[in-house]
Amino acid sequence: MVKRAMVLASVLVLASCGSSDGVEGYDALSxxxxxxxxxxxxxxxxxxxxxxxxxxxxxxxxxxMDDHQACVEAVTGMQEANPGRVYVCTPAN
Structure with missing residues (x-):
């Protein structure tokens, strides 16, 4: 549970960036x-x-050590917190 909370907290900063439409730095980060x-x-x-x-x-x-597994755990926590949304993990590089 603590690990999931830590992963979720590390994600929330980027989550506030939202869509690529009009968000300064979004494309550069990607x-x-x-x-x-x-x-x-x-x-x-x-x-x-x-x-x-x-x-x-x-x-x-x-x-x-396993970014995909950490992502799955974060997605699980995000979906529990917001059951109306669908979250998925995709490779970034």
């Missing part, structure tokens, strides 16, 4: 992450599926 893996495994984007059926990046997981 491009930087694509070319700069942290550690041996792929970093993970947390994405939410919008009502329009498109995905929006709302978080980034990196620096764990």
């Amino acid at each position: 491009n930087f992450v694509a070319d700069n893996r942290v550690g041996g495994g792929s970093d993970q984007w947390i994405e939410t599926i919008t009502a329009m059926g498109t995905s929006e990046r709302v978080g980034l997981i990196f620096g764990y």
Whole structure:
């Protein structure tokens, strides 16, 4: 539970960035992450599926032994906190 809370807290800062539409630095961050893996495994984007059926990046997981597993744990916590949203993990690099 503590690990999930820590992962969730690390995600919330990026989650406040929202959509790429009009958010200064969004594209630069996405491009930087694509070319700069942290550690041996792929970093993970947390994405939410919008009502329009498109995905929006709302978080980034990196620096764990298993970034995908940490992402899954974060997504689980986010979905529990907001059951009306769908969150998924996708490779960032």
